[in-house]
Amino acid sequence: MNAGTPILTASITENLLPAYDASHGTPDPMLRRTLVLHVAGAEANFEQTDYGHPGRFNDWVARGIDARLQPRANELLRACDALSTLLR
8 A cells, every 4th residue: 555645744842951051041941842844845944942931832933934835834833833732
């Protein structure tokens, strides 16, 4: 049986950065999530952290969206929100 060709994949990773890490400098550890969406051969990258209030995540922020996906940026952000609800 042919598995087909993926047209949408999503990957979420988490990194715990220690207190006073050079990337954030706060006295608390910081959790960073990165989400990568591959849609029909294009890629969109997003980041979410609990910077400033440990344990409560800030909104997703785009960290690179292929030009072909730029017109869909709002839908991609909504997809990030929907996917992150699965992690709670």
